[in-house]
Amino acid sequence: MPYFQTAKIESITKEHVLDFCKEIETHGKRDGTALSTKTVSDILSVLRRILHYAKAQNIPVDSAIFDIRIKQTPKPLPVLSLSEQLTLQKYLIGHPDCLNLGILLCLFTGIRIGELCALTWDKISLSERNLCICQTMQRIQTRIPESQKTHILISSPKSSSANRTIPVSHMLFEYLNMYPLGKTGYFLSGSSSRLIEPRCVQRRFHKILMACGLENRNFHVLRHTFATRCVEARIDIKTLSEILGHSSVTITMNRYVHPSLELKRETMEQL
Secondary structure, three states: OOOOOOOOHHHOOHHHHHHHHHHHHHHOOOOOOOOOHHHHHHHHHHHHHHHHHHHHOOOOOOHHHHHOOOOOOOOOOOOOOHHHHHHHHHHHHHOOOHHHHHHHHHHHHOOOHHHHHHOEHHHEEOOOOEEEEOOEEEEEEOOOOOOOOEEEEEEOOOOHHHOEEEEOOHHHHHHHOOOOOOOOOEOOOOOOOOOOOHHHHHHHHHHHHHHOOOOOOOOOHHHHHHHHHHHHOOOOHHHHHHHHOOOOHHHHHHHHOOOOHHHHHHHHHHO
């Protein structure tokens, strides 16, 4: 919408979809500028799912549409250098309030910001030294007229593989013992009634980066940094994939495993 708004599904052809992709690739935003290839690919993915559903309802669909793919040039993942990570760690450990320890938790476990905000103390086992990720928090648009534009939603993670148990290292366990409030309710607030939402954590993260003299980055850089350090430490990729909650090892391999020439040289010498 609005491109296909009045079209019958059975009348949509591969040529129509290709024209649609060209249209939004050049001026798909509200201001008439181009959409990123990632966004175009996501839109096309939604369209394919609609057409798959239509096909299941015995509505004729041009099967050639399912072969359309948008070529994306992978961008280098933003990752903290080791010195940047140590600077950030030093600040977080030196100022151990709930939000800072939550940010440290993400850096050492790779959990997402929504998973951190939804994490409750009953999902953290201090005796077993692990934490269970089984829900996430996000702020979504409200479709009800004359109500708030957005609202907080706590739900299950986006895929079954995102439900996972993550062991806590001895070092991180020691940091958790610095937690300043009673260990009840939500991890970030120490309360079962008070929520700390993702954009609040994101704002804190940006302030910390500024205080540390580090380049401003998105919160997700912590997850990328955790995964990168694990790859550098030669941690088994299947293990890393399950810790990150990826649906397949392929996602982990494509995103984080990019062997350097030196590593390739070491591999050839081992052979």
